Amino acid sequence: MGGGSRRGFSGKGRPRQGGPRPHQVHPPREIREQNTNGNGDEKPIPPLEAGNIRIIPLGGVEEIGKNMTAVEFGDDIIVIDCGFQFREADTPGIDYILPNTKYLEDRQDKIRGMFITHGHLDHIGGIPYIIDRIGYPPVYTRKLTAIMVKKRQEEFPNLKPLTIHEVEKEDTIRVGALKVRFFSVTHTIPDAMGIIIETPYGLLVFTGDLKLDHIEGVPTEAEEKEFAYFKDKKVLFLAADSTNVEKAGFSIPESTVKKTMDDIIANTPGRLIIGTFSSQLERLMRMVEQAERVGRKILVEGRSMKVNLEIVKHLGLLKVSDKTFIGPESLESTPDSKILILATGAQGDEFAALMRIAVKTHKYVKIKKSDTIVLSSSIVPGNERSVQKLKDNLSRQGARIIHREQMDVHASGHANRDETFWIHQKINPRFFMPMHGYHYMLRVHADIAKACGRAEEEIIVPDNGAVIEIQDEGQKIVRLKEMAPNSLRLVDGFAIGDMQEVVIRDRTVLAAEGMFVIIATVNPKNGRLRKSPDIISRGFVYLRESQELLQQARIIVKKTIEDTTHGQQPINFDFVKNNVTDAVARFLFEKTNKRPIVIPVVLGV
Amino acid sequence: MGGGSRRGFSGKGRPRQGGPRPHQVHPPREIREQNTNGNGDEKPIPPLEAGNIRIIPLGGVEEIGKNMTAVEFGDDIIVIDCGFQFREADTPGIDYILPNTKYLEDRQDKIRGMFITHGHLDHIGGIPYIIDRIGYPPVYTRKLTAIMVKKRQEEFPNLKPLTIHEVEKEDTIRVGALKVRFFSVTHTIPDAMGIIIETPYGLLVFTGDLKLDHIEGVPTEAEEKEFAYFKDKKVLFLAADSTNVEKAGFSIPESTVKKTMDDIIANTPGRLIIGTFSSQLERLMRMVEQAERVGRKILVEGRSMKVNLEIVKHLGLLKVSDKTFIGPESLESTPDSKILILATGAQGDEFAALMRIAVKTHKYVKIKKSDTIVLSSSIVPGNERSVQKLKDNLSRQGARIIHREQMDVHASGHANRDETFWIHQKINPRFFMPMHGYHYMLRVHADIAKACGRAEEEIIVPDNGAVIEIQDEGQKIVRLKEMAPNSLRLVDGFAIGDMQEVVIRDRTVLAAEGMFVIIATVNPKNGRLRKSPDIISRGFVYLRESQELLQQARIIVKKTIEDTTHGQQPINFDFVKNNVTDAVARFLFEKTNKRPIVIPVVLGV
Numbered sequence A, B: 001m002g003g004g005s006r007r008g009f010s011g012k013g014r015p016r017q018g019g020p021r022p023h024q025v026h027p028p029r030e031i032r033e034q035n036t037n038g039n040g041d042e043k044p045i046p047p048l049e050a051g052n053i054r055i056i057p058l059g060g061v062e063e064i065g066k067n068m069t070a071v072e073f074g075d076d077i078i079v080i081d082c083g084f085q086f087r088e089a090d091t092p093g094i095d096y097i098l099p100n101t102k103y104l105e106d107r108q109d110k111i112r113g114m115f116i117t118h119g120h121l122d123h124i125g126g127i128p129y130i131i132d133r134i135g136y137p138p139v140y141t142r143k144l145t146a147i148m149v150k151k152r153q154e155e156f157p158n159l160k161p162l163t164i165h166e167v168e169k170e171d172t173i174r175v176g177a178l179k180v181r182f183f184s185v186t187h188t189i190p191d192a193m194g195i196i197i198e199t200p201y202g203l204l205v206f207t208g209d210l211k212l213d214h215i216e217g218v219p220t221e222a223e224e225k226e227f228a229y230f231k232d233k234k235v236l237f238l239a240a241d242s243t244n245v246e247k248a249g250f251s252i253p254e255s256t257v258k259k260t261m262d263d264i265i266a267n268t269p270g271r272l273i274i275g276t277f278s279s280q281l282e283r284l285m286r287m288v289e290q291a292e293r294v295g296r297k298i299l300v301e302g303r304s305m306k307v308n309l310e311i312v313k314h315l316g317l318l319k320v321s322d323k324t325f326i327g328p329e330s331l332e333s334t335p336d337s338k339i340l341i342l343a344t345g346a347q348g349d350e351f352a353a354l355m356r357i358a359v360k361t362h363k364y365v366k367i368k369k370s371d372t373i374v375l376s377s378s379i380v381p382g383n384e385r386s387v388q389k390l391k392d393n394l395s396r397q398g399a400r401i402i403h404r405e406q407m408d409v410h411a412s413g414h415a416n417r418d419e420t421f422w423i424h425q426k427i428n429p430r431f432f433m434p435m436h437g438y439h440y441m442l443r444v445h446a447d448i449a450k451a452c453g454r455a456e457e458e459i460i461v462p463d464n465g466a467v468i469e470i471q472d473e474g475q476k477i478v479r480l481k482e483m484a485p486n487s488l489r490l491v492d493g494f495a496i497g498d499m500q501e502v503v504i505r506d507r508t509v510l511a512a513e514g515m516f517v518i519i520a521t522v523n524p525k526n527g528r529l530r531k532s533p534d535i536i537s538r539g540f541v542y543l544r545e546s547q548e549l550l551q552q553a554r555i556i557v558k559k560t561i562e563d564t565t566h567g568q569q570p571i572n573f574d575f576v577k578n579n580v581t582d583a584v585a586r587f588l589f590e591k592t593n594k595r596p597i598v599i600p601v602v603l604g605v
Helices: A005-010 A143-153 A221-228 A254-267 A281-294 A303-314 A353-358 A384-396 A417-427 A439-451 A501-513 A547-565 A573-592 B005-010 B143-153 B221-230 B254-267 B281-294 B303-314 B353-358 B384-396 B417-427 B439-451 B501-513 B547-565 B573-592
Strands: A053-059 A068-073 A076-080 A096-098 A111-115 A139-141 A164-166 A173-175 A178-184 A193-199 A202-206 A235-241 A272-275 A297-301 A339-343 A372-375 A400-403 A431-435 A466-471 A476-483 A489-492 A495-498 A515-522 A534-538 A597-604 B053-059 B068-073 B076-080 B096-098 B111-115 B139-141 B164-166 B173-175 B178-184 B193-199 B202-206 B235-241 B272-275 B297-301 B339-343 B372-375 B400-403 B431-435 B466-471 B476-483 B489-492 B495-498 B515-522 B534-538 B597-604
Touching: A053 A235, A053 A431, A076 A178, A111 A173, A111 A178, A139 A143, A143 A164, A143 A303, A178 A221, A221 A417, A235 A417, A254 A272, A254 A281, A254 A372, A272 A353, A281 A297, A281 A303, A281 A339, A297 A303, A297 A353, A339 A353, A353 A384, A372 A384, A384 A400, A384 B439, A417 A439, A431 A439, A439 B384, A501 A597, A501 B501, A515 A547, A515 A573, A515 B515, A515 B597, A534 A547, A534 B597, A547 A573, A573 A597, A597 B515, A597 B534, B053 B235, B053 B431, B076 B178, B111 B173, B111 B178, B139 B143, B143 B164, B143 B303, B178 B221, B221 B417, B235 B417, B254 B272, B254 B281, B254 B372, B272 B353, B281 B297, B281 B303, B281 B339, B297 B303, B297 B353, B339 B353, B353 B384, B372 B384, B384 B400, B417 B439, B431 B439, B501 B597, B515 B547, B515 B573, B534 B547, B547 B573, B573 B597
Parallel strands: A076 A111, A111 A139, A139 A164, A202 A235, A235 A431, A272 A339, A272 A372, A297 A339, A372 A400, A515 A597, B076 B111, B111 B139, B139 B164, B202 B235, B235 B431, B272 B339, B272 B372, B297 B339, B372 B400, B515 B597
Antiparallel strands: A053 A068, A053 A466, A068 A076, A096 A489, A173 A178, A178 A193, A193 A202, A466 A476, A489 A495, A515 A534, B053 B068, B053 B466, B068 B076, B096 B489, B173 B178, B178 B193, B193 B202, B466 B476, B489 B495, B515 B534
């Protein structure tokens, strides 16, 4: 008897099928110069020599997201940020991508603390999935970030409580033999900060995500004051945000967006619906304040936005009357011109408030022709079509749409090229490593560092898992040829772990080609079928209109099995199944030009 | 005995599983105001009354792509364009999306001709899949387009030969009772034209895709001359390109791109690799000419680009020496500064030349640090990540990259807002219908028409399948409440036809959640399992690490079957399978937070 289950488990033995179809774009995985060390065991990483400083970007330097960096000196490791990344087109079905933290897991005893720059998910999202694996180091961050981390942690009741130390900007934290300081940076959420680690050879500076507050390209006094800290300091090393370095000049300052939004909130005649990210917390706070000022009542639609606004109200960062907020039951009784609806979902996410409003599935909010809808957001790459659908569906109902290509209703939280140049000049580091971005962005950032006077050998353009060391008492920076483990780690349902290529590959093929399972019962005595084979197929062809194809497939299965088993005693079921797979796959491809995953189950009964 | 095959065919009866996971963006299908008529049989379309003109956009007004319009007057139907669209994220595995041509199939006898505006796939790509269904009407188009249509048709040897009439811009073609004329438009491929249909009530004008040639916002004399045709004409109706109407001002003229590219081709010190679309035929021709002028030898990489360049050389549209082109064998012997490689794949398509070069799988071309790579293209929405990978992989090898955000190395072929305004003023139609674009773009275009003096009731913003009529001897334009059939038609392997929601839905679920097939053999006499059930799973969890989960699932299957069959005689296999599906699906979701498609096969043997 030869059950088909073993086959189902291993994924081995089936022919290479289901390659991508012509004329379709499939981004291949990144090629890397040094990336043979998927699991960290091919080339063991040498122990850190006394006096050397080791810096390992565990995530965030081959993508935008999953930011996490380890800094190691003597007996101490400090971790900076712990983010995740949302799934990509080439990782279907998974929830999140995590930094690979195996290097830290193997050195838990050395980890003295985790420092979090700000409360966005690409900097805090990995904590619930990772903290348990690295021994619950204490978390250091500012007040708002601390609350956001705690809030998220509540969704994981199985985890131990975190040790969180709230820090102030002026604090100096001693962790192990190291001292850590902070500086304020401008981003899109309060309490964003950069991190400074003091070493005997100079400061290590990590900017986190940042931009500059400025007026027409002249940074404000507040920025000048903040960055003046570095004036007479010896900065040994800088790691800085690369997200927007490809963009020329200075970014649009949030003050410009505030002016635009203030005007829209004050002067829009009908109902005003603003879609934005809940992570744009600074802007949300300013919009709420302006609505109160001009007498608009606010309905907040979207759980994450509600949570974030409650947090800043609770902390006293946002001071508005509770009466400024209304529930959906008050929509009818409030004049349209006095309504502001703040909604999540400006990315066209199917389940977020704005899309539900757009496709008329929202419980309370129906679009009126007199509505004005502001998309106060950029389009996250990959969401272009979703946002198009959102605009199409809203405009179909006659609403007026204002988006960032028409007015300054959105600004990014990351520094453009000229701001980045200014930051480099102020911090003036000896060595530089670009981070927070795709490889090409890091290269562009490296060119900016060169324009600021860095030599080629003073810059390292890293990969995830690159082991970078500052050696010779701060005299040189090198990248070891060894890599820290850097294979992809995924959150897939409840499963957290290394990406299983076979699962992802199967999903990709199933999505494009579908599956075709054959169940045949064979008399083991004579090798003949007990009955016509059963076929189960999904995602392949429309079966109702393919009865003839199925009938022909059944005949091929029967003939293949009986030809193969003819004279065979005992029957070699593996051989039978291989022949069935080959014959059916070939037949289906000839007839349909598709290559479904073919799985034969041949039962000897 | 109760085989599982029936279940596999119908897709009925299984629980609603595998919904999308949280935190992921899924663009829902468009909602439509009037779209109940998926198959055209709910509300029959009334026959066309004598004297009325009927215009039906069959595709291209809810998307960019699959452009096709039917114009009906008296006993005659004229078809304009016959494009396809590439697949979308919500149609996994399919090859192309076609316009729904059922309206034409039902009225084949009236079709007098198909007029093609230009040779891009979103205007000609549907012909091989559609021409057979609508009775092979004669095709009218200009010389280059005619050759491109013929070339494509060669790949479909099963089809009858096309009847193609080459037309000149000055021709007047009589088809049925109608006369058709043409006007030249500026696009990105030679021989692009707009179409003019003469009716007793005035001209119907279809622009096709177009932009204006201009110098700093002043259209050239050639454009002025071309559009002067409309000066004293009575234009009853205009349908015009909406692709770029959201963009302010005038588009970058191709002459600016030419200057930039001429300079790059003349002055780049090392090897030059230019990635662009093979459809950018005008630009390709200008680059080839410049390379010859400055003594660079050209290696063309990419089949479609080779074919297109051969066609324009053959037609005498491109006059260069054959010696300007080299084969890969000459790369080594040619000085780097004398090499230009023209390559397809600037969108990051895995199999196109440029990506193969980037990921080091190209047979001949290896990147050198001294190479300059120009991406002379825009990013088609949805390809952002692929293009990022392309740039990452190229820059990782040290090449210099120039893209459109740095220099004018690309311009779109579609008119911006101010150009569109100019076109409206020149053509000055009585009635207007925006086309070629997503719904929101059409709305923006309608606003431009209003700014040019059209009244609300003189404009129709259509959907695919909208039946628009000009009635009362040209006095009014209306949209009937009936719709022409407009359900999605797909090319999926060799299958061409209506989208089968169940297949696409299964693919989407398989991609995100995977599948879980259970095979149980039951003794029909006592309802007990003959042996432990077999399980086949793909794309769900990593099975090698999930043995315990599988073991528990087997126990649940056995218990569910034996509990259900206990005392049952004969056994109700459908009931058994439903219970197994429910129990296993619930168990798997509890344990993994995933909802694979669960398919039970229960065999009575």
